[in-house]
Amino acid sequence: MLNLFIHPKRIFLVLFVCFLAFSIWIYAIPFFNPTPYSKKELHLVAEGRLVWQKYNCHTCHQLYGLGGYLGPDLTNVYSRTANNEAYIKGIIKSGVKQMPAFEISDDEMKALLHFLKNVDATGTSNPQDYQPEIIGTFSLEKK
Ligand code: HEC
CATH class of the missing domain: 1.20.5 (Single alpha-helices involved in coiled-coils or other helix-helix interfaces)
Known part of the structure; x- marks a missing residue:
């Protein structure tokens, strides 16, 4: 049998x-x-990721905890700072400490901000907040 x-x-x-x-x-x-995002929004986010790569932001900054360690993790920088867009634009255009000033066009800046906004909406930077689940994925439970 x-x-x-x-x-x-x-x-x-x-x-x-x-x-x-x-x-x-x-x-x-x-x-x-x-998805809650329109096609146009998703297109901008994808373009913003290319801008992020073009200017090598990842060599100094982390997203979701991964990347270079000269600068801080930027996963939640979009929602962390008051007046976030103006703050981020200002830092990118004028540089700060070891970070050089970048000559980024307005279109590139717009896409980059959409990218950072999307990254912020989809995760947190502190891996200690990640709770492993039995099926191998992680849930985000903030302590
Ligand atoms: C050469 C390394 C380097 C590169 C490349 C770089 N940064 Fe930075 N960035 C830094 C450092 C270092 C700081 C932190 C300065 C400080 O301590 O205040 C910083 C700070 C920032 C901040 C402020 C973070 C906060 O928590 O307030 C933002 C936003 C930022 N960078 C965005 C970018 C973006 C976008 C790019 C790509 C266009 C980029 N950076 C490329 C080194 C870099």
Whole structure:
């Protein structure tokens, strides 16, 4: 009886059905959880990421705790500072301590700010706030 059940073909079939169901579930998630961002907004965020890379901000700054360590983590800089956009613009245009001033065009600055805003909305910088879950993902529970 047991031998009949653990036949390789059956095991393959069960695993294949699990794989199929899991794949359908994963691909269906976006349909049930539409993103709160418009297409235009997402385009700006993607462009902002390219600006972030073009000027090598990541060599000195971390996002979500990853990156260079000369400057502070910028994951939540967008919401941390009062009058955030003016503050961030000012720092980028005039530099501070070891950070050089960057000559960034207005369009690039706009995209970069959208990127930082999006990063801020999607995570926190302190890994000590991350709570590992049994399924291998993390939940964000602020202590
Ligand atoms: C050469 C290293 C370096 C690079 C490259 C660099 N920064 Fe900085 N940045 C720093 C340092 C160091 C500080 C912190 C100065 C201080 O202690 O006040 C800083 C501070 C900042 C702050 C203020 C952070 C806060 O917590 O108040 C912002 C915002 C910022 N940088 C954005 C950027 C962006 C955007 C880029 C890319 C265009 C960039 N930085 C590239 C070194 C760098």
